[in-house]
Amino acid sequence: GAEAKDDNTLILEDGEPMIFGKDRDKGIRLNGLDPEVVTLGNGISEEDLLVHDEAHESPALGYLLSRLEYPRHPLPFGVFRRIKRPTYEEQLMAQGKQAREDRGDGDLAKLFHSGDTWIVPEDSGWKPEDLRAVATEPSPSTPDIGPNIDAEEEEKDELQSLMVKSISKLDLPDPEIVSAETTLDVAVDKMQDKNLGCLVVTTEDSKLAGIFAQGDIFSQVAGKEIDLNSTTVGSLMTADPTSLKRSAPIGHVLHLMALHGFRHIPIVDDGGRPVKLASFKAILKSVGGLLD
Numbered sequence: 358g359a360e361a362k363d364d365n366t367l368i369l370e371d372g373e374p375m376i377f378g379k380d381r382d383k384g385i386r387l388n389g390l391d392p393e394v395v396t397l398g399n400g401i402s403e404e405d406l407l408v409h410d411e412a413h414e415s416p417a418l419g420y421l422l423s424r425l426e427y428p429r430h431p432l433p434f435g436v437f438r439r440i441k442r443p444t445y446e447e448q449l450m451a452q453g454k455q456a457r458e459d460r461g462d463g464d465l466a467k468l469f470h471s472g473d474t475w476i477v478p479e480d481s482g483w484k485p486e487d488l489r490a491v492a493t494e495p496s497p498s499t500p501d502i503g504p505n506i507d508a509e510e511e512e513k514d515e516l517q518s519l520m521v522k523s524i525s526k527l528d529l530p531d532p533e534i535v536s537a538e539t540t541l542d543v544a545v546d547k548m549q550d551k552n553l554g555c556l557v558v559t560t561e562d563s564k565l566a567g568i569f570a571q572g573d574i575f576s577q578v579a580g581k582e583i584d585l586n587s588t589t590v591g592s593l594m595t596a597d598p599t600s601l602k603r604s605a606p607i608g609h610v611l612h613l614m615a616l617h618g619f620r621h622i623p624i625v626d627d628g629g630r631p632v633k634l635a636s637f638k639a640i641l642k643s644v645g646g647l648l649d
Contacts, residue, residue, distance in 0.1 A: 369435030374406040377431050389585050390578050411439045420575050520608030527643035532557035532634040537591025544590050555621050557631045558594050564629040567594035600625045610635050
C-alpha cells in the first residue's frame with residue numbers, strides 16, 4: 358500500500374536532506390563511504406543526513422544514488438544529476454566566431470597559396486622535373502599570406518617533434534606507492550590528504566602489481582557493505598595495468614590514453630618497477646613548459 362511505498366522510496370529534492378518514510382522519520386547518511394538508512398531521533402538529526410545536490414560538479418553523488426538498491430536502501434526517484442553543457446552546434450559556431458575574432462575573415466587565395474602549393478610563371482620555361490626540384494622553395498610571385506603563418510607552422514612542427522621524444526623528457530610526478538595489504542581506510546585517507554587520483558600498488562620486490570584509482574572507490578566501495586578497516590587495496594585494485602617504459606614516445610602514451618580511456622599509466626624501469634606516473638594533466642602541463 359501507500360505506507361509501504363513511502364517506506365521504500367526516496368523522493369530526491371535539490372538542496373534538501375534525504376528524508377523518506379511514511380512519517381518522514383528516516384534518512385540516508387554516509388558511514389565512511391557507505392550510505393546507510395537511519396531513523397531520526399536519539400541523537401540523529403537532519404544535519405547528519407546527506408543533502409541532495411543535483412547540480413554538483415562531481416558525478417560521485419549521482420553514482421552513489423544509482424547504487425542504492427532495495428531492500429537495503431529505498432529506491433531513489435527524481436533528478437540524480439543535472440549538468441549544463443553546450444551542444445555540438447553551439448561549440449562549432451563559437452569556434453568559428455573565435456577564429457574570426459583572432460585571425461579576421463578568411464582569404465581563400467591566401468589559403469590556396471599556402472602550405473605545399475606554389476605559382477609557376479607561364480614564361481618561365483620550367484619543365485615538370487624542374488618543378489619537383491623546387492617544390493619546397495617559395496616562389497617569388499607567391500602572395501604574402503600574413504606574418505603569423507610561419508610562426509604557427511614552426512609551433513606545429515615543434516609539437517610534432519616533441520611527440521616522438523621519450524616520456525622520460527617530461528617532468529612527471531613520482532607515483533604514490535602502497536602494498537596490496539594496505540587497508541582501504543589508509544588508502545582513502547592518503548588519496549584525500551595528498552589529492553591523488555590513484556595509488557600504485559607494488560609487490561614485495563617493488564614491481565608493479567596494480568592501480569587503485571578513485572573510480573575503484575565509487576564502483577566497488579560506495580553503496581556496498583565493505584569494512585574499510587579490513588578490506589585491502591589488493592582485493593579491489595586493477596591488477597596488471599598497462600604500463601610503459603621510459604623510452605616510450607610521448608605521442609604513444611597519449612594515444613593509449615585516448616584509445617582505452619586510461620587516466621593514468623605507470624612508467625616503469627627495465628625491472629618493472631614504477632618510477633613515474635603519467636596522466637593527461639601532467640603530460641599537458643609538462644609539454645606546455647617545454648614549448649614556452
